[in-house]
Amino acid sequence: MNVQPRTLHLLRVFAVASVLVAIVHAEPDIAVTPIARDGQVLVTFDMTDAFGPDVRDAIQSGLPTTFSYEVELRRVSALFDRTIAQVTMTASVRFDNLTRRYQMSRSIDGRVEDARPTEDQEAVRAWMTHFERIPLSATAALEANGEYYVRVRAHTRPRNAWFFWPWGGAILGHANFTFIQ
Incomplete structure (x- = not known):
């Protein structure tokens, strides 16, 4: 197969551009930390890189913005x-x-805990x-000694996507732990 140098160069440029687009539009991540203390399983989580310019602009425009988190403890x-x-x-904000x-x-x-x-x-x-x-x-x-994990799934409204994706746009976080009594 004889590939012309110009075609090969275009393929390389396309590959590099694809990688750069993937890096720029990388999904946010959720860091999850479960703790078993005082008879309760408590979870702390933080969604990193979720507050980009598009979210800030939506909020500054006065558009109500909501982040919903489904937190599950699973065996x-x-x-x-x-x-x-x-x-x-659910965390909501309106400017x-x-x-x-x-x-x-x-x-x-569904119960308002704080405003x-x-x-x-x-x-x-x-x-x-x-x-x-x-x-x-x-x-x-x-x-006791059971293997568990906490999974956090986040959804944002309004949903901002740079392309059409027919499946759900959830952001996921996950942390395993062993319950030792």
């Missing part, structure tokens, strides 16, 4: 992993252009992406 088994507990966390303030709220399983205003954009970023010691389950539901 590892040979065939199908069993869900022990599940919690849905008021008249007062120049952000109104933030958080809910757990507050702020003028600080960094506080909004932390509010939307960082959750500390969220109670997930009582340790009484766990078997």
Whole structure:
């Protein structure tokens, strides 16, 4: 097969461009840390790189923006992993252009747990992406020396995508642990 140098050069340029596009549009990541303490399984998680210019612009325009997190505690088994507990966390923010303030709220399983205003954009970023010691389950539901994992699946609204993707655009985080009693 005789490939012309110009065609080979174009293929190389296309390959490099594809890699650069993938790096620029890399999905955010979720760091998950489960802890078993005082009879509870608590989870801390942080979604990194989720607060890019497109999210900031959407918020600054006054568009209500919501990050939803499905947090699951699952037991590892040979065939199908069993869900022990599940919690849905929601963090929302809306910017008021008249007062120049952000109104933030958080809910757990549909119940508003906290709501507050702020003028600080960094506080909004932390509010939307960082959750500390969220109670997930009582340790009484766990078997001693059992293998478990916590999975966090995040969805953002409005959904920003640079291309059409027909499947769900969830961002995933995962952490394994062994429950030692």
